[in-house]
Amino acid sequence: MSLTSDHVKRVAKLARLGLTDAETTETLTQLNSILDLVDQMQRINTKDVVPLAHPLELKQTLRADEVTEMDQREKFQNTAPQADDGLYLVPRVVE
């Protein structure tokens, strides 16, 4: 499968990565060479092979329903680009 620059633009949009036209062109070539590498997978017949998401196939342990966290808002918001009145601020969102 080979990508077009429309693919790259669509994917960049989904990933919220702003790309200039020049970057799109450059990226396109690189992504296509990576996809050529990746496409080597297709030579293996994987019919009826169950996908493996985790190498060890363990099962999840569940946590008891207890409140263990305390308010650390001030500490956490020290690292925020913009916060006021306890809220994180972003440019106005139109719904």
Place this chain on the structure above:
Amino acid sequence: MYEAVIGLEVHVQLSTNSKIFSGSSTDFGAEPNSQASLIDLGMPGVLPVPNAKAFEMAVKFGLAIDAEIGQKSIFDRKNYFYPDLPKGYQISQFEKPIVGPGRVLISLEDGTKKTINVTRAHLEEDAGKSIHDAFDGMTGVDLNRAGTPLLEIVSEPELRSAKEAVAYLKVIHSIVRYLDISDGNMAEGSMRCDCNVSIRPEGSATLGTRTEIKNVNSFRFVEKAINTEINRQIDILEDGGRVIQETRLYDPDREETRSMRSKEEANDYRYFPDPDLLPVVLDDSFIETCRVNLPELPEARKARYISEYGITDYDAGVLVADRDVADYFAEVANTSGEGKLAANWVMGSILAELNQTGGSITNFSVTARQLSHLIGRIKDNTLNSKTAKTVFEALLAGEGEVDAIIEFKGLVQVTDTGAIEVIVDEVIAENPDQVANYRAASEDKKSKMLGFFVGQVMKKSQGKANPQAVNQILSSKLSG
């Protein structure tokens, strides 16, 4: 003519103490971001650990709707960007939900019943809240709600009207309240509803293009939003237009739905199994324990009330819809020993009052014990229906206990026939014309006309006279 095809996605916030993937509190109404931990904030390097209680609650719901339980469920990531979604993905369940296909029974106004199939119910984390009006040109983000466990219950598109949709939503509400897995408070957002609505010519088997109305937050709005949307779609088709598949928002002030610009872009959520989490495998004993601990559900309780308290199917249906109301009624009925009277009072006076004030029965000013006491006083003839009403109103106003009110207001019923005879004589003397008319009237008219005299007597006795005694004495004196 058009037929509406409606499916609901109901998001129920589960009433766990802590969040689904972190140990933060889920309490409503805290200071912004004071209940947002490292994990809820999606800080670099943090990892989720699921809450066992959320699974227990989801399984109970599944059992209550007779659904298949996913003994191996898998968390997936739903990827999209939004300021109140801290990680850029929501942890949800896509291919292997905890609850598989199930069904609920709804009762329609004409008394017919309809089974609505539930496609699935899955666990996921709630997003935070965006606050748009507090800052100039900026949106504030509060992540206290982020990570609150949600059970998303998806129905098949089998609902055919707004009324059916509301009936379905009420059943879901009733079930989650009975199971005590959510407070079901729609005003606080503990239960929210997305409505998928399309229309098609009646008799057509193909589905029309659907729109999704997001986040409708009351039963009333669900009905209005769906009807508004159905009408909008009919108008479009009648004008020869086409319905566009999109997400819309219901504006209750303008009674219209409008397109949500922020959600306009076609989404590609790129679901994939969350590599930070492993498959959740529930063994039979876990599920059996949930089954054993399942409380009595609305349908079962309704049947029991009909047989235990001798009330009608309709009354039982109204009384059991809300678990707290049902409990209240049962307490009144059991302590007073008067099922029918209890049903009349709860439905007639209490539900009417709650409807008007929008209050909740759990903190209602008349306790079940007080109402039961009041009914006891009707039973022992201390009160008649009129004075009982007065006592009830005094209870509502918090004026004290039943007997104290009766005493203070001097409401003890007059059953002494001598005292009643005196009043009857007075009334006869004061209304000679009416008496003449009465005596001249035919027998079947007489019983109607008697009401006037009874009213006069009751008025003079300030409502305290025993109505049966009044009737008897009046009939004999008037005929004499």
Place this chain on the structure above:
Amino acid sequence: MSDITDLSFSELKKMLQKKSLSSTEITTAFLDRIESLNPELNTFITITRDEAMQSAKNADKAISRGTATAYTGIPIAHKDLFCTDGVLTTCGSKILSNFVAPYDAHVVSRCKAAGLVSLGKLNMDEFAMGSSNENSYFGPVRNPWDKTRVPGGSSGGSAAAVAAKLTPLATATDTGGSIRQPAAFTGTSGLKPTYGRVSRFGMIAYASSLDQGGLIAHTAEDLAHGLGLIAGHDSRDSTSAELPVPDYTEVLSDSLAGKVIGLPKQFFDANLNTAMRNAMDAVLDVLKSLGATTVEISLNHVAEAIPAYYVIAPAEASSNLSRFDGVRFGYRADKPTDVLDLYERSRSEGFGSEVKRRILIGTYALSEGYYDAYYKKAQQIRRLIRDDFNRALASCDLIFGPSTPSTAFGIGEKNSDPVSMYLEDIYTVATNLAGLPGGSFQAPLVNGLPTGYQLTGPAFGESIILNAAYQVQTATDWHRLNPGGL
């Protein structure tokens, strides 16, 4: 006596226990060496001198009071993707260039609890994506053996810092070879534990199902001590294994007699150059002289490991890195006009080009219509690879191979072609896909540059790997060779 900084972790432990050296002396010696050499090597992003001196002082107090652990006072440095409370944690990225972590990673808190003295945070490829350490916002790390060459990556700072004796032990992570390849390029010992052996809590994720924290040091013995400190169950990481942690030092001196070493035929084919093959043969001769035997094995799908890896890792990364959005922490673009602009500019300005490439590849692989052909296919191949390893490990105790196809390459040499860089991990990625433990240890030099051999063991079989490497190190002095000219 040799310089303090020449001492290994295990030797420093002994000196502290004998009270021949204080932690303050040791810490000072390493900090001074860092300050003199870091400007040219660029191994540290952050040097925490004041905090280090304070913990050294505390360590000395604890030692004199008798409240010390066996490791109190020994220096360590952390790869800059382990969160450190109150200390800059950049992940080698502009997007986190201002991020002071508000908490300690599990690995960091374990080291603190043991009394280790943290010297600072080590350079790395941005978000652990890379095999040369050239993808760091903070500039490339130089290989102490030849400063025109790369130290490997992504844990290039960790490997180069140990090789240059700026720290006796460094934490590192390995997603597709990021511990083993730089260890091989710098003449150090590196261990990637079994997936689930070390908690990932506080370790900034690249690819969650592959990432594993580990260590780089001078010797297998040092790694055995270090692994004992950081391994073990952590309830905050759902993928962390609930298994007891053995004493890894206990079995180091076990004999290798009767141990069977598997040689995958796919690793010893015509693609392996003669110099590398000779280096590997030299190691194999030692292993045989110690009583081990070899057997040829086959890893049938190992050629598809790189293709599968470059779907799975970018796919997970594309999602893991969505949280870097300029809202709650990290870099935010100047004067965003709206939320979309905030996202697109913060991310495109904040991420380097390799990170963006992988996010795009991963996003594409997960997108509608391509999921089955890429992501699902890769996960199916992952199972085939894992099954190959399990089958092979039924007939041998350890799998042996080169850690890298060659010695360290020059800075800038592979920058223009991402794919040639990806092939650097050809011998290492399969281990990550299978979730198995793997170590890289010093083999003979080739043209004056270090090489490494790789040992892969069964799940949670770190002891066997460390035992074999320790025995080789007892019989050879490849691990004692030092880069000259520092």
